[in-house]
Amino acid sequence: MKTTHKLLTATATLGFVLTVLLPPPLTVFGHGGEDHGGEAKASTGVALPDEVLLPKESQFLFQVRTNLAAYSATYSRATLYGTVSAAAGGEGRIVVPQTGRIVRLAAQVGQVVRAGQTLAVIEQTLDATQQIGLSTERANAQAELRAAQQDYARLQSIADIAARKDVVAAELRLRQARQNAAILNGQARQRQVSITSPVSGTVDVFNLAVGQQVNQGDELFRVINPGKLRVEAQVFAQDLAKVTPGAQFRVEGLQGQAGVPARLVVFSNVVNPVNQARQLILELDAAEGNAYRPGQAVNVQVVGQGNQGTKQLVVPTSAVTDLNGKPVVFVHTEPEHFKIRYVQPGSVNGEQTVLLQGEVNENDRVVTQGTYQLKSIYLNQ
Numbered sequence: 001m002k003t004t005h006k007l008l009t010a011t012a013t014l015g016f017v018l019t020v021l022l023p024p025p026l027t028v029f030g031h032g033g034e035d036h037g038g039e040a041k042a043s044t045g046v047a048l049p050d051e052v053l054l055p056k057e058s059q060f061l062f063q064v065r066t067n068l069a070a071y072s073a074t075y076s077r078a079t080l081y082g083t084v085s086a087a088a089g090g091e092g093r094i095v096v097p098q099t100g101r102i103v104r105l106a107a108q109v110g111q112v113v114r115a116g117q118t119l120a121v122i123e124q125t126l127d128a129t130q131q132i133g134l135s136t137e138r139a140n141a142q143a144e145l146r147a148a149q150q151d152y153a154r155l156q157s158i159a160d161i162a163a164r165k166d167v168v169a170a171e172l173r174l175r176q177a178r179q180n181a182a183i184l185n186g187q188a189r190q191r192q193v194s195i196t197s198p199v200s201g202t203v204d205v206f207n208l209a210v211g212q213q214v215n216q217g218d219e220l221f222r223v224i225n226p227g228k229l230r231v232e233a234q235v236f237a238q239d240l241a242k243v244t245p246g247a248q249f250r251v252e253g254l255q256g257q258a259g260v261p262a263r264l265v266v267f268s269n270v271v272n273p274v275n276q277a278r279q280l281i282l283e284l285d286a287a288e289g290n291a292y293r294p295g296q297a298v299n300v301q302v303v304g305q306g307n308q309g310t311k312q313l314v315v316p317t318s319a320v321t322d323l324n325g326k327p328v329v330f331v332h333t334e335p336e337h338f339k340i341r342y343v344q345p346g347s348v349n350g351e352q353t354v355l356l357q358g359e360v361n362e363n364d365r366v367v368t369q370g371t372y373q374l375k376s377i378y379l380n381q
Contacts (some may be wrong), residue, residue, distance in 0.1 A: 006225060009250060019042070022296075024120075028167070029182075038131075040042065040275070049181070050063070050339060050340045051337055051338060051339045051340060051375050052293055052334075052338045052374050052378045052381070053335075053336055053337060053338075053381075054336055054338060054373075054374065054377065055336055056125055056335065056336060057217075059336075059370075062164060062266070062366060062370045062373045063369060063370060064369060064370035064373070064374075065313070065367070065368050065370065066332050066365040066367050066368060066370035067316050067365070067366060067368045068106060068317065068362075068363050068364070068366075069313060069314070069315045069355070069360050069361065069362060069363065069364045069365075069366055070314060070315045070362060070363070071155070071311040071312065071313055071362055072311060072352065073313070076243040077119060078233070078239040078243075078301075078302040079296045079301055079302075080233040080235060080239065080280065080299070080300040080367055081233065081234070081297070081298075081299065081300070081303060082231040082232055082233030082234075082280075082282070082298050082300045083231065083232050083233075083295065083296070083297055083300070084229055084230075084231055084284075084292045084293060084294055084297075084300070085229070085230055085294050085295070085296060086224060086229060086230070086233055086296065087226070087228040087229055087230040087232070087283060087346070088192055088228070089199055089225065089228055090199070090201070090224065090225045090226075090227070090229060091199070091201075091221050091222065091223070091224050091228075092197060092198040092199035092201070092221075092222070092223040092224075092293065093219055093221075094119065094195055094197065094198070094219070094220045094222070094223070095217055095219050095220065096122065096197075096215060096216050096217060096220060097122075097193060097195075097216065098124050098193065098216050098217045099124065099125060099126040099213075099215050100119055100122040100123050100125045100191070100193070100212065100213075100214060101122065101123050101125055101211060101212060101218045102121070102122055102209070102210055102211065102212050103122065103123045103192065103194075103208055103210065103212050104120060104121040104210065105119075105120050105208060105209075106118050106119055106121075107119040107120065107197075107203050107282030108203065108222060108291070109203060109204070109205055109206060110202060110203060111200065111201075111202070112201070112202055113197045113200065113203060113223060113310065114201075115197055115198060115199050115200045116151045116192040116196050117196060117197050118120040118127070118150070118194050118195065118196050119195050119196065119197055119203070119221055120194075120195045120220060120221075121176065121192055121193070121194050121195070121207070122140060122192065122193050122214065123191055123192045123193075124191035124192070128345075136189060137184055138184045138185065139183075141177070141180045141181040141184050142181060144177045144180070144181075145174075145177040145180075145181045147175040148170070148173045148176075148177040148178075149174060149177075151170050151173065152170040152171060152173070152174045155170045157169045157254070169186045171243065182278070190315065195220060195221075196224070197221070197223050199223055199225060200225060201223040201224050201226075202223065202224055202225070202226070202228055203221060203222075203223055204221070204222040204223065204224055205213075206220065206221055206222070209222065213241075216356050220343070224294065226249070226290050226292075226293070227286035228286065229279055229283075229284045229292055229294065230265065230282060230283050231251055231262060231282040231283075231285065231298060231300060232279060232280070233279075233280045233282070233300045234272070234275065234277035234278070234279065234280070234283055235267075235269075235278045235279075235280050236275070236276070236277045237276065239302070240278070242302055243267060243280065243302055247262060247302050248261070248266075248302075248303045248305065249261065249262040249263075249282050249300060249301070249302055249303075250262065250266055250300070250301040250303070251282065251284060251292070251298050251300055251301075252298060252299045252300075252301060252361035253291065253296065253298055253299075254290060254296075254298060254299065255296075257280050257291040257292060258291070259301070260284060260285065260291075260292075261285065262282035262283060262284055262285075262300070263282060263283045263285075264280075264281075264282060265281040265282060265283050266280075267279075267281075268279045268280070268281070269282050280287075280300070282300065311329060312346070312354050312356075313354070313355045313362065314352040314353060314354050314355065314368050315329060315352070315353055315355060315360065316352065316353070316368045317348060317351060317352060317353045318351075318368045318369065319366040319368045319371070320343065320369060321371045321372075321375060323340065323378070325355060325377060326342055327342070327343055327344070327345050328340050328341060328342050328343060329341050329343055329358070329360060329366045329367070330366065330367040330371055330374050331360065331364050331365065331366055331367075332365040332366070332367060338367065338374055340378065341359045341360050342358060342359075343355050343356075343357065343358030343360060344356045344357040344358060358378070
């Protein structure tokens with residue numbers, strides 16, 4: 001009896017201690033954005049042939065996420081690859097007009113200049129052949145000038161008996177000879193040329209020094225206006241239908257630049273004979289396109305309207321998976337039930353997929369994350 005009494009007393013004491021030390025039960029919350037049903041239903045624990053049973057605990061573990069199927073008219077989307085270039089007036093390339101040497105540099109890398117501003121002064125240099133030719137032309141011009149002066153002086157001395165037309169012709173010859181001699185003398189004395197900027201902008205990187213020899217046709221400077229940029233993209237046959245009159249364009253940088261809207265300048269009707277693509281020219285807004293530079297590779301997102309704005313049922317592209325060689329989506333019908341729906345996908349882009357056929361309705365909750373786990377469970381059950 002004493003042993004039984006002690007055992008009962010110890011049991012009661014242990015129960016009291018557990019009651020005091022254990023915390024009260026906590027309220028369990030579902031993860032955000034998910035609908036696992038309002039009222040829990042008793043589960044038979046047996047999955048139908050076209051569904052997967054997955055307890056809520058496993059849904060949290062596998063991080064299952066869902067989204068709603070909906071009708072949309074902006075399902076036509078394409079990603080094009082483009083290159084940034086300077087628009088009209090956005091870039092000026094200054095080349096050497098004649099062979100010479102730099103006698104003055106008035107520009108620095110990164111300097112902001114205006115159109116018509118002097119960037120450098122070049123003095124023309126002549127090789128031996130050119131110098132001989134110039135000397136010969138000067139000598140001929142001087143000889144012609146002396147002959148014209150003598151002929152005119154002779155006619156002036158006999159002006160009373162000379163024909164009037166001969167006097168006038170001699171005078172014209174003298175004027176022309178003086179002009180030619182002056183031009184050649186000026187070329188010999190003044191051989192400096194000022195190089196000016198054709199556009200307003202910023203001077204790009206260059207490697208020049210005073211006294212450096214430059215050749216005719218060499219590029220000296222490049223002036224770029226970052227506020228005047230355009231994007232050139234190639235549109236291939238599979239994307240032609242997506243570039244509609246109401247399409248919207250957005251340029252995204254490959255180096256982390258934020259996407260900016262772009263305006264359509266022209267969609268060329270000429271097909272490139274090399275790659276059979278048509279050229280698409282877009283213009284970037286001056287205020288929003290400052291993060292981009294000529295020569296940079298970008299993505300061009302084209303968001304167009306469907307056929308005459310017709311709405312079609314779309315689901316997130318991540319919701320469409322493959323089951324035994326057929327495209328399917330998993331529809332979350334009950335808190336722990338996921339139905340398999342075979343579908344026929346249509347237009348596809350990085351975000352949305354059009355469903356042409358299938359037992360999926362508007363506002364059905366389709367699985368967008370965790371489809372691999374659901375497919376594995378279905379194949380093993």
